[in-house]
Amino acid sequence: MINNLNFEIISKDGIARNGLLHLNHGTIKTPAFMPVGTGGCVKAILKRDLEENGAQIILGNTLHLWMRPGMDIIQSHKGLHNFIQWQKPILTDSGGFQVFSLKELCKITEEGVKFASPINGSKLFLTPEKSIQIQSILNSDIVMIFDECTPYQIGSHIITMEEACDSMKLSLRWSKRSMDEFKRQENKNFIFGIVQGGFYENLREESINGLLDIGFNGYAIGGLSVGEPKEYLHQILEFISPKIPDNFPKYLMGVGTPEDIVNAVYNGVDMFDCVMPTRNARNGWLFTRYGNIKIKNSKYKNDLNNLDPTCDCYTCINFTRSYLHHLQITKEINASMLNTIHNLHFYLNMMNEIRESIHERKFDIWKKNFLEDRSSNI
Structure with missing residues (x-):
């Protein structure tokens, strides 16, 4: 089984599956865990030790790399792989989750997100187009669309269906703009959509259908592990995963414990990232x-x-x-x-x-x- 991302399912046991994900800097075996190297470095470990321990792909972050060292430095190295001397695949998060974490310090509009740099206070404006342009300069093997990460609650206020719906539809509009910019860049790598919709199944299904209409190379499940009760995570994951066609890679963002990963694999998920192993270490x-x-x-x-x-x-x-x-x-x-x-x-x-x-x-x-x-x- 293969699609235009060159994702092959080579064996299955129930819904769980083994795959091969062919990317421009190499092929990874799935299910796969991606160590998080937010600013171009997986903290407290050398590249040599990452490779010796079997890391196939790492994750970087668009927002952090844009702020520091800046795209002029990355361009002078002809991409992030050369800058950090990692010649295996790299996936870059678009910055949407970091915007979520800075929510009280930023202003979200239809056009994009205005916020002050947490490094030097300078005024920044990140849009779907800008996020894709940055990821093209980074030469990310997998580019993520720019989305709004819908929280489970703000303070004591549980996000309502109406609020989650507005957020999800904004993410869908940003997804289309991300794809349009990806095509304008004539990017030869691959781009994933991100399913949002909070903890409302009808919104999650609407998000999936909208992303499938746009047509991405793979699909990520976002907006989980954002403070919700554990049973909600499992409930939403069990609902979402079967609705993403099997011939696409499925990526659960920011999750999590070993137990969470094992249960997600059981539900057909192929890719994972989380800061937990390095931060806890x-x-x-x-x-x-x-x-x-x-x-x-x-x-x-x-x-x-x-x-x-x-x-x-x-x-x-x-x-x-x-x-x-x-x-x-x-x-x-x-x-x-x-x-x-x-x-x-x-x-x-x-x-x-x-x-x-x-x-x-x-x-x-x-x-x-x-x-x-x-x-x-x-």
Whole structure:
């Protein structure tokens, strides 16, 4: 099964599927997790270690790279791949979620978003056209449309259907403008639409149908993991995923925990990104097969065991929990580096196991065992 993005589904187990996503800087195996390198750098880990741990594709952010270092610097390097010396695929978020996070500091109009730079206070104006122009300069393998991320609530106010509808329809209009600009740029890469609509199923379906009418290379599910109750995330995901045609890659944005990813794969999702493994690593929160470890807790001070007995990453092979505890407590830079190596290895190895289990038609068994192991809390 193949479409114009050269996305092949090579095996399925129920709704879960293995695929090959052929991009201009290489082919990635799906389901895939994308480490987040917002400003052109995945924090606290070297490119060498990313590659050694099996990262296939990373994510950058349009808004942050536009503000710093700026497009003149990126152009002088002939694109983001050369600037950061990463010659594998890159997906760039359009800046829509960052606008969402700056909501109180920006003004959203039909034309675009006006806001003050959080770096130097300069006045900026980001439009769908500008976002696509920036991503074309970055030479992103996968370009994301510029959208408005609909929140679950603002303060104590739950977003109403009318408010979610207005936001979703604005995103659809911006999606069309994004695609028109993508074509004007004669971009040879690929572009994904983003499904919005809050937590209202009828709006999500309207968003999907509108995006399919425009015609993108793949489809992302946005507006989740924005403060909603966990059951809402699963409910909306189960509703949305089957309504996106199977011959397109499906990308769940900004999610999430290992458990969330496993359940999303079960619902046919192919691509994921989240800051959780790297951000949690820097804060001493480590993922293991048998539950999460807060390494700065005093009980690890004299613990001579390796971090995760099932893990073969550089950190687990070489260092004890006691040493990692010491680094975290004394705020050594090496704590962030070693913790990040482990957490990303955990996520990327989890995706390897998922792909293998789908290929062997054993995903249900693997999923059951994995979730049971994770809840055992060593």
